Structures are given as C-alpha cells and as structure tokens.
Amino acid sequence: MTPQIKLKPLVWHPHVAPVELADATAEQLEAMKVTPSAKKVSPYVRTLAHDPESYVARTVLFNAIMYAEGGLPRSDRELGALGASVVNGCRYCAVVHARQHAQLTQSDAVVSAVYLDRPEDLSPRDAAIYAFARRLSVTPSTAMPEDVQALRDAGLEEAEIVDLIHSIAIFGWANRLMHVLGHATPT
Structure with missing residues (x-):
C-alpha cells in the first residue's frame, strides 16, 4: 500500500x-x-x-x-490535469489539481500513488487515465489507438474520453503559460 x-x-x-x-x-x-x-x-x-x-x-x-455538468466525473478531469501538470513540470498546477482530486474523492490515495511514482497502486481506471495523461502530455502525436482502447477497457465512454482529452490539452497550454508568467514556491 x-x-x-x-x-x-x-x-x-x-x-x-x-x-x-x-x-x-x-x-x-x-x-x-x-x-x-x-x-x-x-x-x-x-x-x-x-x-x-x-x-x-x-x-x-x-x-x-x-x-461542465455530465460526462467525465470532475475527479477524473482533475486526474488528467494532474498527470499533464506533472509531466509538464508545473508544480503549482500539479499541487492545485492534486488537492482538488483529493478533496473531490475524499482520499489522498491516488495523489500519493502519483507523487510517489507508484502507478501499480492505482485502480485500473485511474491508472489508464494517468497513463493517457502522461502519454498525451509528453508527445501528443505518440498517443495511439491502443491508448484510447485502454481507456475504454477501463470503463470510459467515448464522451468521457473526449472530456479527458480536453482536460489534458488545456493543461498542456496552461502549464506553459504559468511557467512563462511566473514561478511557484512553498508557502
């Protein structure tokens, strides 16, 4: 554990x-x-x-x-944002979205697994979302049909996959904007 x-x-x-x-x-x-x-x-x-x-x-x-109401649950959108922010090196966004995920799920388990680099401790759904967020954030063009199939196999519906892509993509942009405009430090 x-x-x-x-x-x-x-x-x-x-x-x-x-x-x-x-x-x-x-x-x-x-x-x-x-x-x-x-x-x-x-x-x-x-x-x-x-x-x-x-x-x-x-x-x-x-x-x-x-x-947005409906579609991918908000906690999964936050996990997509977290995965993108970790890959993109945006500590500020990673912490914000990790805390949002933990608050929405009432658990630190997923966030802990992500921060301690223990993807094997994630549920199949969370692992698929996190792996896809990482793949799409490192080099978007390397995301393959089998990556999307892994999301389907984990129970995501087509509309949820589109929502996940949107949450990952906006953080590809937002993380880079925050890097240019400022920097984060511990409180």
Whole structure:
C-alpha cells in the first residue's frame, strides 16, 4: 500500500506585476468576474487580466472543460490535469489539481500513488487515465489507438474520453503559460 502524502499549497509569484484592482479598467474588472472560483481574484488572474479579451476567452474555455455538468466525473478531469501538470513540470498546477482530486474523492490515495511514482497502486481506471495523461502530455502525436482502447477497457465512454482529452490539452497550454508568467514556491 502506498504511504499517504499531504501536499501543502504553493504560492505563485508573477514575473509581470498583476493588475491592481484599484487601478483596473472597467473592461479588466468585468473580465475578472469570470474567474472559476468566484471567491477571490488571484495574482494569476490579475496577471492575465492585462489582456481582458484573452483572459475571458481562456476562462470560458477552462470553465467549460473543467466544470461542465455530465460526462467525465470532475475527479477524473482533475486526474488528467494532474498527470499533464506533472509531466509538464508545473508544480503549482500539479499541487492545485492534486488537492482538488483529493478533496473531490475524499482520499489522498491516488495523489500519493502519483507523487510517489507508484502507478501499480492505482485502480485500473485511474491508472489508464494517468497513463493517457502522461502519454498525451509528453508527445501528443505518440498517443495511439491502443491508448484510447485502454481507456475504454477501463470503463470510459467515448464522451468521457473526449472530456479527458480536453482536460489534458488545456493543461498542456496552461502549464506553459504559468511557467512563462511566473514561478511557484512553498508557502
């Protein structure tokens, strides 16, 4: 059995000064209303708000992929995001999505298996999702029909596979954006 780990949040430090709410334009303030959490406006959101039109387009797409009702369960979307973020070396996103997965499943078992590199401790479904996320993130063109078949064999339906591809793909992009715009450190 995999030992259980607990991941502490990281702090993201932008390289570009984020938009200050007091100095934000009406367009920037309106754009920041589409933030996924709707709880706070993070430095990342405020950094992206320098280009409000792009920020809104990115966030509407992100929300549709990660928070859509139906299809692939949210915890599986988070596992896809986690797998992509691990491969892409985005520590911040990996920790955020690992913590989301653990919260949604009420268990640290999958996250621990991923962080301790023990894929043999994953269920067949989780192992297939994680392996596919890794394969698609390392070199997308190397994902083969047998990789998709492994997902089907693990019980994923076609619409769920499409949802998984979307969650992995958006993190191929999002991880790289975060790397360019800033860096993460422990709290």
